């Protein structure tokens with residue numbers, strides 16, 4: 489029982505700190521572009537502190553940042569597809585598929 493009370497008090501303190509922090513930090517709309525910029529440049533000390541604190545209390549921005557990191561990682565992993573400055577043409581048919589299609593159409 490006593491242990492439960494202590495946990496309850498701790499949770500309340502964390503919640504109050506979270507609210508106090510949230511009131512002093514910039515909103516998501518201001519933090520999101522900084523998160524995005526952090527992939528391209530080194531953030532200033534102030535930007536780093538503010539974004540880290542914001543990420544502590546904001547699940548939405550944490551998810552957004554994880555998605556940014558995932559996309560960057562995927563782009564790096566598949567960079568060889570984009571080396572000539574063009575995206576791969578995913579809609580193009582293979583030569584075999586093109587031949588099959590031509591044969592099927594000429595048979596009719």
Ligand SMILES: [Zn+2]
Pocket residue numbers: 515516519542546547548549550
């Ligand atoms: Zn946020």
